[in-house]
Structure formats: structure tokens, C-alpha cells
Amino acid sequence: MRKRIKIHEATHENDIRYLGPLSYQHFMALGWLCLAIAQVVVMMRIGGRMNEQVSMKTAGILPVLEEIANFALPFLLIANFAQILDAKNGYKKQLVKNIGAMAAICGLFYLFYYRYVVGGFEAFLKDPGQALPAIESLLGKALPFGFRAFNVFVDLLLCTLVMLFLNYRPTRVFKGKLVFIFRLFALLPIAYEMGCMLLKLRAAEGLIRLPAWTFPLLTVKPPMTFVLFVIMAIFVKTRELRFRRHGKTHEDYQAFLKTRRNSWNFSVFLAIMMVVVSIIDFAVVFGFSFGEGMKSFSARDEVAQIQADGAAPVVSDGIETVTEAPVISDGAEGVAEKTDTETAVPDERDLESDLDAYFSSEEGGEALAMGTTKALAVGFGESIYMAFLAPLMLLFSYTREPKRKWIDLLIPATGVILILAIYIEGVHRLLYCLPIEKMDLEEIKQTAELYSAMLK
Numbered sequence: 001m002r003k004r005i006k007i008h009e010a011t012h013e014n015d016i017r018y019l020g021p022l023s024y025q026h027f028m029a030l031g032w033l034c035l036a037i038a039q040v041v042v043m044m045r046i047g048g049r050m051n052e053q054v055s056m057k058t059a060g061i062l063p064v065l066e067e068i069a070n071f072a073l074p075f076l077l078i079a080n081f082a083q084i085l086d087a088k089n090g091y092k093k094q095l096v097k098n099i100g101a102m103a104a105i106c107g108l109f110y111l112f113y114y115r116y117v118v119g120g121f122e123a124f125l126k127d128p129g130q131a132l133p134a135i136e137s138l139l140g141k142a143l144p145f146g147f148r149a150f151n152v153f154v155d156l157l158l159c160t161l162v163m164l165f166l167n168y169r170p171t172r173v174f175k176g177k178l179v180f181i182f183r184l185f186a187l188l189p190i191a192y193e194m195g196c197m198l199l200k201l202r203a204a205e206g207l208i209r210l211p212a213w214t215f216p217l218l219t220v221k222p223p224m225t226f227v228l229f230v231i232m233a234i235f236v237k238t239r240e241l242r243f244r245r246h247g248k249t250h251e252d253y254q255a256f257l258k259t260r261r262n263s264w265n266f267s268v269f270l271a272i273m274m275v276v277v278s279i280i281d282f283a284v285v286f287g288f289s290f291g292e293g294m295k296s297f298s299a300r301d302e303v304a305q306i307q308a309d310g311a312a313p314v315v316s317d318g319i320e321t322v323t324e325a326p327v328i329s330d331g332a333e334g335v336a337e338k339t340d341t342e343t344a345v346p347d348e349r350d351l352e353s354d355l356d357a358y359f360s361s362e363e364g365g366e367a368l369a370m371g372t373t374k375a376l377a378v379g380f381g382e383s384i385y386m387a388f389l390a391p392l393m394l395l396f397s398y399t400r401e402p403k404r405k406w407i408d409l410l411i412p413a414t415g416v417i418l419i420l421a422i423y424i425e426g427v428h429r430l431l432y433c434l435p436i437e438k439m440d441l442e443e444i445k446q447t448a449e450l451y452s453a454m455l456k
Helices: 024-050 052-057 062-069 072-085 092-122 128-142 152-167 176-184 187-204 212-217 223-244 250-256 260-308 330-344 348-360 362-378 386-393 407-433 441-455
Strands: 313-316 319-322
Touching (some): 128 212, 187 223, 260 362
């Protein structure tokens, strides 16, 4: 029987033969392809809202495309993680690329929104200062949860920062014992992620309205996907600690990261964690839904109890008070105490039947749906599909070197061009879906001649 090799004993000499056929370049291409499909979904949704026939035609294919689009961020995150593990590229290249791309998308959005959308609307108003509040109000009502998150490079940057603060070894500042302070900086991107989650939840509950300038700064990926990335970063760090317990150096560990054995172990761990995260994500959505249902049930039960006790709220001079319950006579005091004692501990079977009846009712169904809506607004529930991506991880190897490195630049450029083409073609097709009457060519000619005469 062959002896099992421990991680500190693994070298390139006793390495395994298996090397996954898929590299980070394949995942990068798949990620950008899924991003392009996501834009197709956006155009289909707009077309469906404008024209009922378009909605009927796309009803079958739209859910399938939505599920495919959900794989964009996992693909890109894994490709990003694989490049970070590559000692030759390190963190600097990923940080520069993600910061630059994030800033570019923010700049383009601000230019388009404030210059052309708001600025164009100002041209039709007597008071230009009313343009921005009007458009912000319209967006708050038109968007599903009052906001739209679309800048995926915010997520990629946060994940890169987590990996940087957990695993990078500073050479100038924070050396020695001060490296612990550097490790604590990993809490900053985690706090940013949690802050975005809280803002999304508040917006979904209608408690706040997010201004449009925050849209390109919000995280896009589901929270559980971010949790998966943090788990991956911690896995790499704890694996190094285990490796160095046996007298190995950091340089030895960097060499160990290049082995096929570690690549296979990482792929297996990632596949398992994808399934685990999917199960947890489903449980969180169920928790949101059930919690909202119980909250609504308790509120209804409290109102019913107040009405049964005869303590209905009375409003007097703008101040809400509660009327006292009827006073019980001395002769009925013993009966009242007995009744209170009996009703203080409700029968579990009655409670279960009440819950079943309530959740089966229209009010209970709306409460459960509201809980699910809040979970989806934050991003929970969108990582359940990752369980289907887990088998593909066994074909992935971050140590596989692409034959043509220049394709790394070609893939994002091609993706951007493809997305622009989708929007141009989509807008062209949407013109045929506009609910307006068709114009006669002669009327168009007369209108054109009229405007031409006015310009002379």
C-alpha cells in the first residue's frame, strides 16, 4: 500500500500526474460570456415590459439565461483567485487591473447619467434643479428594490484585498509582530461588504432610498459567494501554517503552491465548499422567509389578544392610549386566575395548527413572499446554483499555464465589445416593441419639410 504523502512532504519530484484541463483563462472567458448573457437578459426584460408578445416569446428561454448569467461572478472570482496564487503575477497586477476597471465603470456611469440623462432632461424644464430629484424618484419606483448593482469589479477588488491582507508578507511596513495589524486590515473589505448588504436590505424594506451615484459602488455578487472567497483565502493561509510547522520556509510554501498535488487538493476543497455554501444559502433564504412569516403572525396574534382583552387603542388629542380591561369582581377572582393560568401555556398542537392555517392563508403567503424578497434584495439565494458548478472544479487547475498569455488582455476587450454590441442591437430591436402607432411615410416627409423650413 502506497504511503500517503503529507503536505510538507510534497515536492515536484513526488508530485501527482493529474492536471486539470481547465486553466484560469478558460474561467475568465466563461465569466465574460456569462456577463454578456446577463445583458441579453436585461434587454429581454425591458422588451417584455414594453410589449406583451415579447414577454410571451421569451418566457421559456429567459429563466435559463438568468441561471447561466448567475455563473459570471463565480467564474471571474475563481480566475482572479488563481492569478493571485501565481507568484509571478502576485497582487499588484490584480489590484491595478481591478481598481482601474472599477474606476472606469464609475466614471462612465457618472458621465452618462449626470451629463446625458439628467442634463438632457434639464433642457425640457423651466427649473433645471428639479431634474435630478425627479429622475431619482422615478428610478426608485422603476427598479426592483430601488437600486441597481452592476459593477462586478467592486467585488473583484474586495476579494483581492481580502487575499492581500491575509496572505501577503509586507517587506517594509508592518514587519515582524506588526504584521498582525496588517492582517486585521482584512476586516475593511468585509465591513464594506456588510455595509452594502445593510443598505440593500434597508432599501428593499423601503426605509431608505439609495441615490444613483451609489449604484456603481455597490457589491454585485451574492454575499455567500463572498463568504466562499474568504473561506478560500483562509484555506490558503491555514494551509501555509500547517506546512511551516515542520521547519519549512515561506519560499518552500510558494514552491508547494506550484505542485499539482496542491492544485488538486484545492479543487476538491473548492468543490465541496461550493455545495456547502449552496446549502447554507438556501437555509438563509428559508430563514428570512420564515422569520418574516413569524413576525407577521406574532403581530396579528398580539392585535387579536388586545382585542380579546378589551384593551383597544384609543386616540385622544393625537396621543394613542390603551383602555384598561374590565375590572374583575372579587367573586370571580379565583375563576379569572385559573383561566389566566390555563391560557398562559398554549397547547403546542393548537399553535402548530394556527401556524399551518396562517401560512396557508393569503396574508401568511404574502409575509413569506416578503421575507424571500428581502433575502433576494440583499443577494441571498443567488448562490444556490453553485452546487451545479462544483463538478466543474474537478477539471480546473490553477497551476496550468496558458500557452498564450496575451489572451488575458484579449478576453476582457472581446467581452466589452460583445456587451456593447448586445446593447446596440438590443436598442435597435426595442424600437420595434415601442407601444406607438406606426407613422405613414408621407407624414414623416411633411414633418421633415416643416422642421427644415423652420430652420432656414
